[in-house]
Amino acid sequence: MAGPSAASGGKPIRDRDIGARTLAVVTENTQRHPEHAGPHPASPADLPTQYAPAEVEEKLYEGWVARGYFEADPKSERPPYAIVIPPPNVTGSLHLGHAFQHTLMDALTRRRRMQGYEALWLPGMDHAGIATQNKVEQQLAEEGKSRQDLGREAFVERVWQWKEEYGGRILGQMRRLGDGVDWSRERFTMDRGLSRAVQTIFKRLYDDGLIYRAERIINWCPRCLTAISDIEVEYQEDSGELVSLRYGEGEETVVVATTRAETMLGDTAVAVHPDDARYRHLIGRQIKLPLTDRSIPVVADPHVDPEFGTGAVKVTPAHDPNDFEIGRRHDLPSLTVLDERGVITAHGPFEGLDRFEARAAIVHALRGQGRVVAEKRPYVHSVGHCSRCDTTVEPRLSMQWWVKVAPLAQAAGDAVRDGRTAIHPPEMASRYFDWVDNMHDWTISRQLWWGHRIPVWYGPDGEAVCVGPDEEPPGTEAEGWRQDPDVLDTWFSSGLWPFSTLGWPDETPDLAKFYPTSVLVTGYDIIFFWVARMMMFGTYVMDEVPFRSIALTGLVRDEHGKKMSKSFGNVVDPLDWMEAYGSDAVRFTLAGGANPGTDVPIGEDWVKASRNFANKIWNATRFALMNGATVTGPLPDAAEMSAADRWILSRLNEVVAETDRHYEDYQFARLSDVLYHFAWDEVFDWYVELSKTAFARGGRAAEVAGRVLGEVLDVMLRLLHPVIPFVTEELWTTLTDGESLVVAAWPADSGFRDAAAEGEIRTVQRAVTEVRRFRAEQGLQPGQKVPARLALAGTPLTAHEEAVRQLLRLQPEGDGFQATATLPVEGATVELDLSGAIDVEAERKRLTKDLAAAEKELKQTTAKLGNEGFLGKAPEQVVEKIRARRAAAESDITRLKDQLARLG
RNA sequence: GGGCGCGUAGCUCAGCGGCAGAGCGCCUGCCUUACAAGCAGGAUGUCACUGGUUCGAACCCAGUCGUGCCCACCA
Numbered sequence: 014m015a016g017p018s019a020a021s022g023g024k025p026i027r028d029r030d031i032g033a034r035t036l037a038v039v040t041e042n043t044q045r046h047p048e049h050a051g052p053h054p055a056s057p058a059d060l061p062t063q064y065a066p067a068e069v070e071e072k073l074y075e076g077w078v079a080r081g082y083f084e085a086d087p088k089s090e091r092p093p094y095a096i097v098i099p100p101p102n103v104t105g106s107l108h109l110g111h112a113f114q115h116t117l118m119d120a121l122t123r124r125r126r127m128q129g130y131e132a133l134w135l136p137g138m139d140h141a142g143i144a145t146q147n148k149v150e151q152q153l154a155e156e157g158k159s160r161q162d163l164g165r166e167a168f169v170e171r172v173w174q175w176k177e178e179y180g181g182r183i184l185g186q187m188r189r190l191g192d193g194v195d196w197s198r199e200r201f202t203m204d205r206g207l208s209r210a211v212q213t214i215f216k217r218l219y220d221d222g223l224i225y226r227a228e229r230i231i232n233w234c235p236r237c238l239t240a241i242s243d244i245e246v247e248y249q250e251d252s253g254e255l256v257s258l259r260y261g262e263g264e265e266t267v268v269v270a271t272t273r274a275e276t277m278l279g280d281t282a283v284a285v286h287p288d289d290a291r292y293r294h295l296i297g298r299q300i301k302l303p304l305t306d307r308s309i310p311v312v313a314d315p316h317v318d319p320e321f322g323t324g325a326v327k328v329t330p331a332h333d334p335n336d337f338e339i340g341r342r343h344d345l346p347s348l349t350v351l352d353e354r355g356v357i358t359a360h361g362p363f364e365g366l367d368r369f370e371a372r373a374a375i376v377h378a379l380r381g382q383g384r385v386v387a388e389k390r391p392y393v394h395s396v397g398h399c400s401r402c403d404t405t406v407e408p409r410l411s412m413q414w415w416v417k418v419a420p421l422a423q424a425a426g427d428a429v430r431d432g433r434t435a436i437h438p439p440e441m442a443s444r445y446f447d448w449v450d451n452m453h454d455w456t457i458s459r460q461l462w463w464g465h466r467i468p469v470w471y472g473p474d475g476e477a478v479c480v481g482p483d484e485e486p487p488g489t490e491a492e493g494w495r496q497d498p499d500v501l502d503t504w505f506s507s508g509l510w511p512f513s514t515l516g517w518p519d520e521t522p523d524l525a526k527f528y529p530t531s532v533l534v535t536g537y538d539i540i541f542f543w544v545a546r547m548m549m550f551g552t553y554v555m556d557e558v559p560f561r562s563i564a565l566t567g568l569v570r571d572e573h574g575k576k577m578s579k580s581f582g583n584v585v586d587p588l589d590w591m592e593a594y595g596s597d598a599v600r601f602t603l604a605g606g607a608n609p610g611t612d613v614p615i616g617e618d619w620v621k622a623s624r625n626f627a628n629k630i631w632n633a634t635r636f637a638l639m640n641g642a643t644v645t646g647p648l649p650d651a652a653e654m655s656a657a658d659r660w661i662l663s664r665l666n667e668v669v670a671e672t673d674r675h676y677e678d679y680q681f682a683r684l685s686d687v688l689y690h691f692a693w694d695e696v697f698d699w700y701v702e703l704s705k706t707a708f709a710r711g712g713r714a715a716e717v718a719g720r721v722l723g724e725v726l727d728v729m730l731r732l733l734h735p736v737i738p739f740v741t742e743e744l745w746t747t748l749t750d751g752e753s754l755v756v757a758a759w760p761a762d763s764g765f766r767d768a769a770a771e772g773e774i775r776t777v778q779r780a781v782t783e784v785r786r787f788r789a790e791q792g793l794q795p796g797q798k799v800p801a802r803l804a805l806a807g808t809p810l811t812a813h814e815e816a817v818r819q820l821l822r823l824q825p826e827g828d829g830f831q832a833t834a835t836l837p838v839e840g841a842t843v844e845l846d847l848s849g850a851i852d853v854e855a856e857r858k859r860l861t862k863d864l865a866a867a868e869k870e871l872k873q874t875t876a877k878l879g880n881e882g883f884l885g886k887a888p889e890q891v892v893e894k895i896r897a898r899r900a901a902a903e904s905d906i907t908r909l910k911d912q913l914a915r916l917g
Numbered sequence: 918g919g920g921c922g923c924g925u926a927g928c929u930c931a932g933c934g935g936c937a938g939a940g941c942g943c944c945u946g947c948c949u950u951a952c953a954a955g956c957a958g959g960a961u962g963u964c965a966c967u968g969g970u971u972c973g974a975a976c977c978c979a980g981u982c983g984u985g986c987c988c989a990c991c992a
Contacts, residue, residue, distance in 0.1 A: 062951075062952060062955095063954065270992060272992070317992085318991090321991075336992085395991070441921095443921070444920090444921075444987070448988085451989095538987090541987090541988090572941095573928075574929065608931075611922090611923095611930090614929055615929095616929080618942085619941070621954075622940065622941065624954065625955085626954095628955090629951095631952080632951045632952035634951085635952075636952080637951085638951090640951090682930090683931085686931080686939075686940090701951075782958090786958060788957085788958085789946070789957065790958080792946080793946095794949085795946075795947050795949055795957050795958090796949035797949090822949070877972090877973085881972075882971085882973080883935090886971090886972055886973085887972070887973080888935085891935050898936070
């Protein structure tokens with residue numbers, strides 16, 4: 014673990030627990046470089062100038078939790094703001110994708126809480142049916158056992174044990190990240206309450222005829238031995254063979270192409286397109302099927318594409334979804350030739366062969382039959398694999414439970430269409446509609462043991478009874494009743510998450526207060542299966558959308574924009590970065606990359622940059638404390654304040670307004686950018702430097718500057734807190750003696766603006782930058798004090814002589830001005846005494862370059878202003894801007910020519 | 918096969934009609950009393966290409982090329 018001493022390059026940090034308040038008192042004597050400080054072992058000179066996140070983060074987090082800040086009160090009068098966490102799998106651990114979304118959710122709830130909302134962020138986990146069951150089965154396998162050895166009840170017991178022992182590692186990691194979740198409301202999808210919710214909605218759907226049982230072709234994993242849904246299938250390009258087989262005898266033959274020769278044993282027809290002239294004569298005839306003693310009919314079906322292959326297709330209703338449909342249309346029998354493990358069941362020489370062995374064996378056997386194999390060529394095509402274990406999925410005819418989605422999906426689509434739920438960014442809505450408008454019925458039964466068991470009982474006479482949550486089974490096993498052995502798809506229970514976690518089906522205060530929730534934050538990759546299901550179930554049972562808006566995030570990628578994956582070896586554990594640079598640094602980096610709906614690249618260098626930002630804030634606050642900045646009492650009258658004070662307060666309020674705007678649009682990258690640049694460029698680089706003259710002067714001037722600086726930091730720390738809660742909390746409580754930023758008020762735009770001050774300071778900035786450039790090019794060292802004579806009368810700089818001298822390290826003018834360079838700045842002059850050291854050539858070069866640029870600008874702006882089309886059509890503001898630019902260019906040219914002339 | 922997006926500095930990306938930007942990286946000089954995890958200064962672009970609309974295009978339109986993702990019952 015990289016502690017503060019490692020991160021600080023080994024500089025001594027004597028007392029790591031020293032807080033900034035102590036610092037404020039003792040840092041007067043702090044030497045910047047302790048190694049030069051001489052032998053004062055116990056002197057305050059060794060105190061840290063570097064922020065050490067590891068020391069404060071855990072302590073602060075536990076304090077927040079202990080004080081119950083994150084616990085929401087449903088009886089509160091405050092307006093509600095609620096987010097339910099997308100429940101991570103119980104088997105999972107925190108990856109950067111979580112860290113990313115959690116940062117956004119945390120920032121949203123923290124800001125709302127500060128704004129006075131009753132804010133709830135509800136945590137929990139998903140039981141993750143297949144994933145968890147696989148995990149425990151693996152564990153058993155290591156002991157040489159299978160789940161069948163244990164039996165169902167003992168196995169489920171074992172899974173619960175596993176959950177207690179290993180599950181939920183992610184919850185601890187969330188604390189490390191700083192997630193302000195309400196731990197008193199933590200939920201698990203297999204909780205008793207949530208199970209009741211599952212049973213309740215199942216029964217309701219069943220009674221409404223929206224759940225039914227049917228035998229159909231489903232995706233089957235021959236390894237997991239369960240049905241899986243379409244979304245649990247991952248398609249990969251596999252190379253196989255396309256084999257053309259000649260069916261029939263004599264004149265009546267037809268060639269069909271297949272990648273799955275082994276299923277020919279289950280063929281019950283050949284299909285051709287009804288309009289295909291090549292085969293019209295065969296329609297309705299029987300053809301001899303090779304290797305068997307069966308003959309099968311040729312049927313005409315419009316599904317067949319005459320352009321593909323030979324235009325004729327073998328039909329295996331029991332082993333292919335399309336063929337199943339064709340079979341239904343033509344009333345063909347289904348002949349199952351593969352069992353649940355993908356092994357041939359058809360009697361004959363192939364019985365007992367695995368499907369892949371059988372494929373080769375059958376092609377081999379057919380080759381032995383003369384002209385049956387008409388052609389064989391390599392063929393790359395897309396094949397479904399089980400997303401859990403990568404086994405090739407087998408389409409299988411079986412009896413499963415289904416949800417009839419059409420009416421539910423209609424309602425889910427309408428909710429977005431009529432604006433009850435808004436999708437951010439709006440472009441993403443089309444993906445949502447694509448999904449809900451084209452949804453197939455959903456297979457919800459799984460042949461697993463870990464999950465919510467289907468609440469249907471079968472009686473001795475084959476009758477089925479769906480049992481509600483508070484009902485007894487219709488009969489005992491002794492009487493011949495037994496419960497359906499299957500469990501429900503994991504997504505069935507997570508689809509209920511936004512209201513089941515709040516207590517539904519009971520009418521709880523939580524449900525009344527916090528449903529519908531405010532926003533769902535999730536990746537665009539799961540908009541399809543999860544979001545749509547919550548929308549369906551929410552509108553179905555609650556008659557109200559589950560969330561007012563959906564904020565879609567992108568995926569986290571590495572620093573080159575590449576997907577993080579184990580095979581690339583570019584996966585980063587966010588915990589490592591949090592240890593090394595602090596949670597704030599990771600959070601700030603992630604938030605800074607969060608443009609709505611687009612992917613987020615992240616690299617260690619960027620986290621370091623964020624760490625540097627936190628450190629910068631730390632040191633700026635140290636400066637403020639050392640100079641007696643205050644945060645209480647009214648701000649000084651505008652008349653008492655310097656232009657710099659008025660400028661920074663004006664900017665501060667603009668920043669407050671801008672931050673709010675970006676929060677409303679989920680523009681985290683923009684608000685991070687605004688705050689970063691305001692803090693660093695404006696407050697730290699300019700305001701703090703400008704305020705030094707006032708602090709140096711002391712008295713009332715220092716008091717005023719201290720109050721303004723205190724105000725700026727106070728507000729700034731509040732604005733930054735939702736994104737970087739730790740460093741802001743540590744500094745703010747010290748600076749203000751306040752209880753906690755978690756429960757502090759969110760800043761409001763006071764409306765204070767001072768355009769004149771903003772203009773004045775911009776002028777100072779321009780002038781100072783220009784002289785600095787001159788100094789740099791003259792080879793003057795930044796700290797080197799230079800005697801200078803300032804003539805600023807009648808210019809915007811009049812009031813800022815002291816500041817200009819301070820910023821430029823100019824000494825009061827002395828006598829012997831020997832070789833003097835003159836720099837007219839905005840009509841003012843600054844004469845530096847360079848004691849004959851001026852580099853005339855360097856200066857001439859610089860001025861010539863600037864002159865060329867100014868002349869180009871003049872030419873361009875003049876051309877523009879001479880353009881009648883432009884004058885007629887451009888908005889007045891734009892024209893005005895161009896005029897100002899031309900005027901500036903003109904004055905620059907005069908000035909530069911004058912300066913060049915002086916150089917001789 | 919269908920749909921959506923993206924090509925802007927060395928890298929990763931903002932900007933989406935009115936002076937081409939940021940972070941990181943790079944060059945020069947600095948321990949300037951808050952901060953060397955820092956400070957000051959500097960360099961860097963056919964805004965993928967070709968046409969069009971417009972007084973004005975990185976931005977709007979059409980096409981081309983490149984690239985990524987999603988969907989689909991590609992035998």
